[in-house]
Amino acid sequence: MTTSSSLVYLIALPLAGAVLLLLGGRRTDKWGHLLGTAMSASSFGVGLYQLMLMLDRPTEQRPVSQKLFEWINVGEFKVDAGLLLDQLSICFVLLITGVGTLIHIYSISYMSHDKDRRRFFAYLNLFIAAMLLLVLGDSYLNLYVGWEGVGLASYLLIGFWNQKPAYATASKKAFVMNRIGDMGLSFAIMIAFATMGTVSFAGVQEHAHHASEAALTGMGIMLLVAAAGKSAQFPLQAWLGDAMAGPTPVSALIHAATMVTAGVYLITRSNFVFDAAPTAQLLVVIVGAITLMFGALIGTAKDDIKKALAASTMSQIGYMILAAGLGPVGYAFAIMHLLTHGFFKAGMFLGAGSVMHGMNDEVNMRKYGALRKFMPITFVTFGLGYLAILGVPPFAGFYSKDMIIETAFNAGGAKGIILGVTTLIGAAITAFYMTRVMILTFTGTKRWDDNAHPHESPWLMWLPMAVLAIGSVSSGYLLSSGGALENWLHPLFDHHAEHEHHLLEPIVVSAMALTMVAIGVAIAFSKYARQEVSSVAPENVSIFTKIARQDLMQDRFNEAVFMRPGQALTTTLVAADEVVIDGAVRGVGQAAMSSGSALRGLQNGYVRSYAALILVGAIALIGAIWVVVQ
C-alpha cells in the first residue's frame, strides 16, 4: 500500500470552490461559474496525475492511501479520516471529475440566464466533492459521509428551482427515500462493527471470511438497501423520476452518470461481503432484474423526455446491479457498463437539455418532432448515445451490455436462464423505448407550437456533448479490448472461484441480443414512424400503458402503504399526545381543582359546621386510638 499526500486535493479543490461560492454570496456572481469549472477541472487533473502515478507502479502497490486525521476514536470504534485510491475508485474519480467538468462547462451556457447560476455551480462543486469522498473514503463511515453528502447535493440541485412547490416536493421525496437507503447503510456499518469490530474496508475484508454467514447476509442485505436507495433500485426507485425536476445538467451528472451509480460502487466495493453471503447476493440479482424490467416498462410510456431517460437510467443501473450480484465475474462488467453508461447517458441527457434549451424548456416529446434539421449536432451526439445504449456494435453499450447478458446466462441453472432471458427482454424493451424517443424527438413531422424557435445550442453546450459522444462510441472498445478493465480491476476481486462454464457461446449471445434489439427497434418504428403521432397523449390506451404512465403505480403504492398510514399515525399521535398524555397531566390538575372546589363547600362560613367538622375529626382521632390501643 502506497501512501500519498495529494489525494486530499481531489476533494479539497471542489469543496473549496463550493465553500467560496456559497460564502462569497453575490460578490462572486461574475466569476463563480468559472471558478467552479476550474475547481472541477483541476480535480480532474489531479485524478489524471494519480492515474499516471498508479500506472507507473506494480500491481500490488497501486492502491494509494492517505490518512488525514483521527476522526472518531472511542473504545474499539476507531475511524480515521482516511482516503483510499485504488483501481476501482480511480475509475470513479475520473468519471466523476471528467464528466463533471464537461457538465460544468455545459452548464455555463445552459444556466447563463439564471440569476442563481453561481449557486448552481456551488452545489455542483459540493456534489463533486461529496461524490469523490464517497468513492475515496477508506471505510464505510467515510463513505457514509460522502453518501449523505451527495444526497444533500442532490437534494439541493433537484430543488434548485424550489420556488415551484412541485420541485421542492420532489427534492424532499428524493432526500427522504435516500435516507431510507442511508438507514440501510447505517445498519450495515453497525453490523460490521458489532461482528468484526471495524468499519474500514480493509478491516472488513480481512475479517469477512471469519464472520458468521448470518451476519454477513444481514450486512449484505442492508448494503443492498443502501444501494437501492441511492441507485433508485426496486423498491426505493420512486424518487428518480421526480428528481428530473432539477436542471438538466444535474440530471445528466447526478441522476445518470455518477450519484445513482454509487449503489453499484458500494456493492462492488463490498464484494468480500457478498461473496461470502450467497443469499444477499441472490437478492442483489433479483433486485437488479426487477428494476431493469421495471425501469424499461416505465420508459415505454413516458412522454416527458427526461423522465423517459430517467426510467432508462433506472433500468440500466438494474443491469449493473444484476451484474454486480453475479459475483466476481460480474463486478468488472458492472463497472464497465457503469462507465460506458456514464458516457452515453450523460450525453443523451445533455442532448435532451439541448433540445429543451431550443424548445423553451418543453419536455413533452409529443410536442417535438423533426428537430433533426434544426439541431444537427444534438441529433448526431444523441444518436451516437442511442446506438450505444442499444448495444449496437461497435458502440460502447455493445461491449458492456453484452457482457452482462452473457454473464447472466452463465450464472448457471434455472437462475442463469431466467436472468439471461430477463436481460434479453430488457434489451428489446430498451431498444423500443429509446427508438421511440429518437423518433418522437428528431424525426417525423413538427408538432411544436409556433412560438418555439428550435435552434442549435451554443458551442459551450455542444462541445461537452461531442466529447461524451466520442466516449459513447469508443469507451466500450477501449475498456474491453484485451480485457483491459477486467485485468485492471482483477486484483481487487476475489477471483479464485473462476468457473468458466459457458452455457452459450459469446457469439450466440451477441446474436440473440442484437436480434432482440432489432425486434424492439422494429416495433417502435412500426408504431411511431409509420403513423402520425398525436401531440397530446392518447387517452384510449390499454390498461398497461396507463399503469406504465403512472410509473407502475409506484407512487400510489408508496402513498397507500407508507405515506397515508404514516400521516394517519402522525395525526393520531399528535392527538393522543394532546388528549392522553397531556390530558392525563391536565387531568391531575383538574382533579386537584375539582376536589378543591368540592371541599370548598365545607368552608361555608358557618361556625357550627366547622364545629361539626372538628367533632368528626375528634371521632377519627379517638377511633384511631381505639383501633391502635387494643
Place this chain on the structure above:
Amino acid sequence: MNAANYLYISALLFTIGAVGVVVRRNAIVVFMCIELMLNAANLSFVTFSRINGNLDGQVMAFFTMVVAACEVVVGLAIIVTIYRSRRSASVDDASLLKR
C-alpha cells in the same frame, strides 16, 4: 364506689356539650355548651386526681376554670359587640369567614 363512673358521666356530658355547640344557633347557648364541655373535662381531672392520689388534677381543673372564665369574658364581649352591630345573637348570621 368505682371512680370510673365519674369518667363515664364526664364523657357523656362532654358529648352533649359538643352536640350543643353544633346544633344550637344562639351564641350564648353555644357558649354555655362550651362551658359544659369544660366542666366535663374538669370532672375528669378531679376524678383522675382522686385515682392517682395527688392534687395535680385538681390544680389542672383550677387552671381550666380560670381559662374558662377568661374565655367567657372575652366571648361574651364579642357576642355583645356582634349583637350591637348586627342585632342578632345567632352564630349563623356571623358567617363572614366565607367572604
Place this chain on the structure above:
Amino acid sequence: MKWLSLLMLLPLAGAAIIAALPKNNEKAAKQAALATTLVVMAATIAMAVGFQRDNVDLQFVENYAWIPSFGINFALGVDAIALVLILMSTILAPVVVLAGWNEAHGGRWSVKTFYVLILVLETMMIGVFAATDLFLFYVIFEAMLIPVYFLIGGYGSGERSAAAVKFLLYSLFGGLLMLASIIALYVMSGAQGGHTFDLDKLSQLQMSSTTQNLLFLGFFIAFAIKAPVWPFHTWLPDAAKSATPGTSVLLLGVLDKVGTFGMIRYCLTLFPEASKTFTPLIMILAVISIVYGAFLAIGAKDIKRLIAYTSISHFGFITMGIFAMTSQAQSGATLYMFNHGFSTAALFLVAGWMIARRGSSTISEFGGLQRVTPVMAWSFFIAGMSSLALPGLSSFVSEFLVLVGTFTRYPVHAIIATFGIVLAALYILIPVQKALHGPTTVGNENLKDLNLREKVAIAPVIAVIVVLGFYPSPLLNVINPAAKHVISQMGFTDPVPSIGDK
C-alpha cells in the same frame, strides 16, 4: 486558582452591576450582560485548557463548609462530562444574549431584570454541573426554576403564564421526588458512618435492592422530567413555544441537559444495581421518545413546538446512549449533549428571528424565505441538517456513536432508533419546504435578511457545528476517559465483536 467558584461568581457580579445601572439605560444593561458572558466564556475556556484529560477523578475541586451541623458542604468539582457541559453553557450564554438583543422588550418587567435573570441563571447552570454535594445540587436544581419561570412568564409570548406554571409544576414534582430520595440517602448515611451529602461517600452506601430501586426512581423521574423522556415531556413544547427564543435555547440546550447529566452523575453513580434493573425499561422509554418525538415533530404546525419535539427525539438518543453501557454510546451521549446544545441553539435562534420578522410562529405562514432572506434561510437549513444528523455536521458523530454503541448490546433498540433518522429527514425537510421553499407567501416579500449582529451571533454556532462534525477528536478525547470510567464503575465492558469468539 478557584476556577469553579470564580465562574459562578462572575455572572453574579455582572448581575449586580446590571442591577445597579439606571433603569432607563437598556443598552448599557445589554452590553454589560454581553461583556459578562464573554468574560465567563473566556474564563471557562481558560479553565478547560488546564483540565487533565486522562485523570478521571474530579478536578478543580473546592470545598467550603456551608451548614456544618447537617454535613452540608459547598463542594464543587468537575469531571470531563461536567466540564464539557459547562463549556457548552458558557459558550451559548453570550450567543443567546447577542442573538436575543431585543427580545426583552415588551416583557412584563424591565430589560434590566431580563439580563439579571439570565446571568443568575448562568451562575446556576455552572453550579448545577459542578456541584458535588447532593444538597447543593438539589438546591441549585430547584433554584434554577425560578429565573426560568420568570423568563418564560415575564418575557414570553402567547400563553406564557400558563406555560411557565406548567413548567414549574412539572419540575417541582420531579424535584420533590428527588428530594425524598436525597433525604433517604442522608438518613442512611447517618447510620453508616456519619451524616453526609457528599456524592462520593454516598455512592459507597450499602442498601437493599428494594431501597435502591425506589431511590433510583426518585432521581430518575426527576431527571426524566427534566430531560424530558417520554411520557414526561408535555411541558416542553408549551414552554418552548411560549418562551423567548433565547430562553428556549437555555431551556432546551442547557437546562434539559441537567436531566441527562444527572442520569450519568447521580443515577448511575449512586445506584448502579438499580440502574441495571431499570435499564430495559429505560431503553424502551428512550426508543419510544425517539420515534414518538419524531412523529410529533412531523405533525407539528408551530415551528417552536416542532423544535421542542425534535429535542424530545434527541433526548431519547442521549438517554439510550447513557444506559446502553458501551463506551461508544456513553461518549456519544455526552458528545450528543454538547452538540444538541448547539444545533438546537441554531434552530431556535434562527426560528426566533423568522418569527420576529413575520410575527407568527406557524410554519405555514412562512414560505419562499430562501429567495427573500437567503442568509437566514441557509442558517436555518444548516441548523436543520445538523438536527437530522447529516454526516459532516456535529450531531452525526454523536448520533452514530450512540447507535453503534447501542447496537453492540441492544441491536433491536438500535434498529428501531435508526428509523428515527428517516423520520428526522421528514421533520426537518417538511418545515424547510414549507418555510424556505415554494413561492414567497404574501406579506413576506420585504422581510429583512439577518443583520450584522445576528450574523455574528449565529456564525460561531454554525462554526462549532461544522468543525466538530469533521474534527470531533479534541472533545472526544476529553470525554472518552470519563465515559469509560463511568462504564467500568458500573462493571461493564464493551461487548467483544463476535469474530473474537472464534
Place this chain on the structure above:
Amino acid sequence: MMQLALEVGQTAQPEAIMFWILGPMAVVAALGMLLVKKAVHSAILMAFVMVILAIFYIAQDAVFLGIVQVVVYTGAVMMLFLFILMLVGVDSSDSLTETIAGLRPIAITAAVGFGGLMVSLLGRATLGRQATGLSAANADGNVQGIAKELFSTYVFPFEVVSALLITAAMGAMVLAHHQRTTVRPTQRQLSINRFRGETLASAAGLPGPGVYARHNAVDVPALLPDGTPAPTSVNASLEARGDMLDYKSFDLSEVNTQIVEEK
C-alpha cells in the same frame, strides 16, 4: 352492665347512692339544655348541672374546687351569662329548626359515635389498681394542698394564667367599649336640627305609642292623621329586638279591607 348492677347493689355506700341519683339528673339537665327553646331556660339548666358537678367535686375530696365551682361558676359566670341574655333579649327564643342542610344528622351521628367510642374506650381502659384516694394528699387540708402545688410546682403557669386573666379583662373592655366617632350634638345643635331640618314634621314631639291606634300598648305604633302608622313612635330597642308588631297591619286602610272582608 350486669357487673355494674352488682356493684351498685353490693356497695351501697352513700357516695354511690348520691352518684346514682345526681348523675342521671345531671345528664338529663344537660340534654334539656340542648332541647329547650329559650336561652334563659338553658342557662338555668346549666347552672343546675354545675351545682351537681360541684357536689361531685366535693364528693371526690376536691372541696376547694367544689366551692369555687359554686361561687365562681354558678355564682359569677352564670350570672354573667344571664346578664348578657338580658342585654341581648330574654325573650329571643331560638328556633330549633335546622338551617344548615344535613348538619343535624351529622351532629347526632357524630355525637353517638363520639360518646360510644369514649365510653367503650373507658370501658376497655383498665386502671390496674384501686383508686388511691386523696386522704394522704389532703392530710393538711385540701386548700393547703392545692396552695402548696400552685405556689411551688405550678407557680409559673399560675403567674401566666394571672396575666391571661388580666389580658382577658382588658380584651373584654376593649371589645365592649363603644368609641364615639362623632361629636356629641349639643342641645343647641339638636334644636337646630329639629326646626331647620328637611321637614317640620319632627318639630313637634312625636306621638306616644298607641295614639289613635286600636291598642295603646307600647309595641303598637301611633297612627298619623292620615291614618298611616308612625313606626318612629315605638321605642327603637323594641324594634331592634323584633318585639314590635308589624306596623303595616295597623294601617287604617288595612283595617278597612279586613272589615270589608269580614262582611
